[in-house]
Amino acid sequence: MSTLLLIDDDPALLEVVSLALEDAGHQVLCAKDGLEALRMHEQSRPGLIVSDVNMPRLDGFALCRKLRQAGDFTPLILLTSRDNEVDEALGLELGADDYISKPFSTRILVARITALLRRDELRRGGQARQSRFVQGALELDPERLECRYGGLLVQVTVTEFRLIEALARRPGVLFTRDQLLRQIRDDDCIVVDRIIDTYVRRLRRKLEAVSPSFSEIETVIGMGYRWRDG
Missing domain, CATH: 1.10.10.10 (Winged helix-like DNA-binding domain superfamily/Winged helix DNA-binding domain)
Structure with a gap:
């Protein structure tokens, strides 16, 4: 079981997505913005982060930048409500591992998470x-x-x-x-x-x-x- 940190300022989305991720066998921690997420990340050290881009106080881009500048390379997926190639490119430039445009299928999100966790697992053991x-x-x-x-x-x-x-x-x-x-x-x-x-x-x-x-x-x-x- 992997511990995931899910970040979004939409309570309804947090509930729906967290349930889907739990059904897929993950333990899910939820945060409503980037500042809360940073505190939770420091305390719990999740195996992967899924973060919305548009949030109050500290948005997804800024969160990604802070983590990478601190030398933290926890796999990170950004969620963007703007289907815009510039946003996607910016997120990847800042160090995100992947992105998904809203609205999205929870099946797609679970598949992306599984793929990223598999990569991380392979480099830690097995092929690693x-x-x-x-x-x-x-x-x-x-x-x-x-x-x-x-x-x-x-x-x-x-x-x-x-x-x-x-x-x-x-x-x-x-x-x-x-x-x-x-x-x-x-x-x-x-x-x-x-x-x-x-x-x-x-x-x-x-x-x-x-x-x-x-x-x-x-x-x-x-x-x-x-x-x-x-």
Whole structure:
């Protein structure tokens, strides 16, 4: 059983969604805004966070930013009532692992949660027991979810770790956006494949922050991405 933190200022939505998540076998903690959620997160350390974007006092974007800046990479899904690609991209830029636009099916939410928890579980055990992977200046430690470039630590989310691992393990191989999404998400939910561009852009920025000359992730216009071979 996983403990989830569900955050929304709509009491009716909290009740409906929390019941659905409990029926799926999870323990659910509920908060009505970001400030309350931060306190509950500090006390309970949930395995995953589901947060609305539009909330009083501290909204979902600000909550995500605070957690990531503090080095906390608990898997996080943002809920947005504005079906707007800019909102989705902003959430991912700030470090969210996924997003769902309202209104949404609780079945879809449960599927996304299951996929994210599976990724996190795999990197903690099972596949996480793999030895450290090295590709040039890049070092990946699945057990610790650690990414280093040139010996310097790069703070990444679970999704970002899976993305860079997928690319780096097969240098020179071209991956389409759809292929990368299938490798990093582990679910059957329909998502616009262009969202992979946001994941890649965010990952590049983090790597460039520790190595300004970083250029290992190549864009093949109209096709997708690959890790530079040699």
